[in-house]
Amino acid sequence: MxxxxxxxxxxxxxxxxxxxxxxxxxxxxxVCNDPEIYARASKDxxxxxxxxxxxxxxxxxxxxxxxxxxxxxxxxxxxxxxINASFNCLDRHVRDGHGSQVAYFWEGEPGDERRITYADLxxxxxxxxxxxxxxxxxxxxxxxxxMGMVPELPVALLACSRIGAxxxxxxxxxxxxxxxxxxxxxxxxAVITQDLGWRRGGKIALKQIxxxxxAGAPSVSNVIVLKRVGDPIPWMDGRDVWxxxxxxxxxxxxxxxxxxxxxxxxILYSSGTTAKPKGIMHTTxxxxxGVSSTHKNVFDLREESDVFWCTADIGWVTGHSYVVYGxxxxxxxxxxxxxxxxxxxxxxxxxLIEKYKVTILYTAPTAIRTFMKWGPSYVxxxxxxxxxxxxxxxxxxxxxxxIWYRRYIGGDRCPVVDTWWQTETGMIMISPLPxxxxxxxGSASRPFPGVFADVVDAEGKSVPLGGGGYVxxxxxxxxxxxxxxxxxxxxxxxxxxxxxKQGYYFPADGCxxxxxxxxxxxxxxxxxxxxxxxxxxxxxxxxxFVDHPNVxxxxxxxxxxxxxxxxxxxxxxxxxxxIGSPAEADELRKHVASKIGAFARPKYITFTPDLPKTRSGxxxxxxxxxxxxxxxxxxxxxxxxxxxVKTIAEMARTAPPEE
Ligand code: WTA
Numbered sequence: 001m002x003x004x005x006x007x008x009x010x011x012x013x014x015x016x017x018x019x020x021x022x023x024x025x026x027x028x029x030x031v032c033n034d035p036e037i038y039a040r041a042s043k044d045x046x047x048x049x050x051x052x053x054x055x056x057x058x059x060x061x062x063x064x065x066x067x068x069x070x071x072x073x074x075x076x077x078x079x080x081x082x083i084n085a086s087f088n089c090l091d092r093h094v095r096d097g098h099g100s101q102v103a104y105f106w107e108g109e110p111g112d113e114r115r116i117t118y119a120d121l122x123x124x125x126x127x128x129x130x131x132x133x134x135x136x137x138x139x140x141x142x143x144x145x146x147m148g149m150v151p152e153l154p155v156a157l158l159a160c161s162r163i164g165a166x167x168x169x170x171x172x173x174x175x176x177x178x179x180x181x182x183x184x185x186x187x188x189x190a191v192i193t194q195d196l197g198w199r200r201g202g203k204i205a206l207k208q209i210x211x212x213x214x215a216g217a218p219s220v221s222n223v224i225v226l227k228r229v230g231d232p233i234p235w236m237d238g239r240d241v242w243x244x245x246x247x248x249x250x251x252x253x254x255x256x257x258x259x260x261x262x263x264x265x266x267i268l269y270s271s272g273t274t275a276k277p278k279g280i281m282h283t284t285x286x287x288x289x290g291v292s293s294t295h296k297n298v299f300d301l302r303e304e305s306d307v308f309w310c311t312a313d314i315g316w317v318t319g320h321s322y323v324v325y326g327x328x329x330x331x332x333x334x335x336x337x338x339x340x341x342x343x344x345x346x347x348x349x350x351x352l353i354e355k356y357k358v359t360i361l362y363t364a365p366t367a368i369r370t371f372m373k374w375g376p377s378y379v380x381x382x383x384x385x386x387x388x389x390x391x392x393x394x395x396x397x398x399x400x401x402x403i404w405y406r407r408y409i410g411g412d413r414c415p416v417v418d419t420w421w422q423t424e425t426g427m428i429m430i431s432p433l434p435x436x437x438x439x440x441x442g443s444a445s446r447p448f449p450g451v452f453a454d455v456v457d458a459e460g461k462s463v464p465l466g467g468g469g470y471v472x473x474x475x476x477x478x479x480x481x482x483x484x485x486x487x488x489x490x491x492x493x494x495x496x497x498x499x500x501k502q503g504y505y506f507p508a509d510g511c512x513x514x515x516x517x518x519x520x521x522x523x524x525x526x527x528x529x530x531x532x533x534x535x536x537x538x539x540x541x542x543x544x545f546v547d548h549p550n551v552x553x554x555x556x557x558x559x560x561x562x563x564x565x566x567x568x569x570x571x572x573x574x575x576x577x578x579i580g581s582p583a584e585a586d587e588l589r590k591h592v593a594s595k596i597g598a599f600a601r602p603k604y605i606t607f608t609p610d611l612p613k614t615r616s617g618x619x620x621x622x623x624x625x626x627x628x629x630x631x632x633x634x635x636x637x638x639x640x641x642x643x644x645v646k647t648i649a650e651m652a653r654t655a656p657p658e659e
Pocket of ligand 1: 507
């Protein structure tokens with residue numbers, strides 16, 4: 001059972017009532033500065049979204065804007081319309097005379113550079129699309145993509161969408177086991193990967209991990225391998241194909257498939273409250289409408305002059321929507337960066353902004369808090385005067401970090417847009433419009449025009465302004481997920497059963513709404529942790545623990561963390577009941593990282609002889625959270641053995657976290 005009681009109100013957050021109106025010179029020129037937009041969109045949302053969809057190019061027009069089957073929760077946006085995502089991202093811009101505009105400035109971790117124009121990107125996409133067709137990949141087939149942030153990664157997404165193949169990108173930090181699960185679930189027919197990837201001067205053996213994953217994933221016939229690093233790699237003749245052998249010899253033209261608006265564009269897996277990840281499925285026309293509209297309006301994009309930098313990896317939804325599809329559909333010039341903020345030194349981001357004259361930066365609170373910890377001296381070495389807008393995404397941003405971001409990165413001149421959304425929503429849902437909306441540090445402000453949200457109590461009743469509860473979405477939106485791949489029942493159960501009577505979509509986030517109607521998102525209310533903006537399921541980490549031969553039982557909770565927002569905290573009982581040594585704790589950390597990925601490595605491990613359980617055997621995670629947060633222990637009367645939790649509290653105090 002998910003523990004979905006509303007989170008504690010964070011009163012300190014509300015003591016924060018500074019308000020920053022849009023700077024007048026910014027507002028005067030803003031892409032969206034018509035205050036009527038909110039009223040217009042809520043009066044006739046179909047007409048609003050139809051208007052946004054008309055910014056795209058359709059092969060055939062739609063017959064209806066939205067068909068909503070409220071029983072089966074199936075949304076059909078722009079039914080009857082046909083469209084191709086890669087055509088909208090590439091061909092039409094080149095045709096209209098913008099072929100020489102840079103689509104991506106790319107910088108590799110070692111400092112190598114490439115600039116890829118829209119004409120280059122179109123030609124390369126066509127070649128890879130033709131290569132996929134040569135290998136027998138057809139419309140509707142699933143293709144897994146497992147790469148670092150190289151230019152061929154967006155090319156891979158676009159090539160799939162060009163031929164109507166459904167891409168399933170797996171973040172390059174996932175383990176072989178996680179990759180295998182995802183490939184099997186999607187029955188992928190091909191994988192696109194690279195030999196190795198750069199990581200802080202070291203190398204990640206991506207192709208080797210693919211090989212490990214494919215032992216046990218028989219659906220895959222071919223692996224296309226890009227040479228990025230150049231070290232020798234394992235090879236399977238007949239299955240593996242070098243990118244440089246098959247792609248360059250292809251023609252640079254490839255007819256785009258005419259896809260129905262509701263044909264799937266991609267699957268992207270996200271952690272749920274069970275050990276099995278959810279294959280979130282997005283379709284084509286509505287998704288592209290939602291991401292291009294939000295990208296244009298939230299980021300105030302001026303395609304002829306801006307350099308947009310979303311620092312997210314394409315392996316996560318933020319990269320799908322705001323590195324690839326949104327910016328390209330809007331003919332943006334973006335920066336694409338392979339490395340990390342601290343390599344070779346802690347000023348890498350600022351050096352990049354100065355060098356490429358980045359105007360819009362979109363990054364995550366964990367990164368901002370890390371920069372705060374490093375101190376402003378790294379920032380001050382560089383000229384950041386090109387910046388004019390800052391964005392935040394992935395987790396709640398605390399007011400201190402928001403203010404620091406605005407002051408040190410934005411020079412007190414750039415508006416800050418805190419954008420709340422999810423893999424499931426596909427597009428930004430709650431965010432200021434920087435030319436129109438006041439901003440408050442720590443608040444994502446208000447729903448985007450045409451998005452209908454509310455804050456409700458446990459019964460689904462709207463909570464008056466000033467109160468808190470759960471955020472819900474009360475009407476379908478164009479970029480919404482359509483189903484979970486192969487499991488429509490789970491889709492209904494996960495998102496639509498909590499407020500079935502009202503018919504609301506349930507994101508599983510707590511939220512307060514202040515007297516001005518501003519939304520303050522407070523974090524997850526289910527068993528999903530948010531570590532550095534990455535969603536990690538407590539159950540998935542628990543399964544990884546018990547997969548280790550020495551572990552009898554494990555319970556995992558999140559603990560608040562100054563930098564990463566939340567950290568993974570585990571309580572582990574060993575077989576035989578002994579108390580593990582620090583070396584054993586380390587071995588378990590490694591084990592979890594190898595099962596899921598390094599980003600899921602537990603920071604805290606407490607060995608305990610027993611776990612706090614109810615008489616019916618249910619682990620009381622709430623008590624474990626109290627233990628980790630050093631809070632007074634709540635009601636322990638339902639415990640089978642009330643002493644257990646005292647012992648655990650004692651042991652947790654002495655277990656050192658991993659630095
Ligand atoms: C959290 C990332 C507060 C939230 C786009 C959500 C946020 C989960 C914010 C989705 C924000 C994301 N303020 N919380 N601005 N943005 N979240 O699927 O808990 O990786 O449910 O999508 O991140 O994470 P996901």
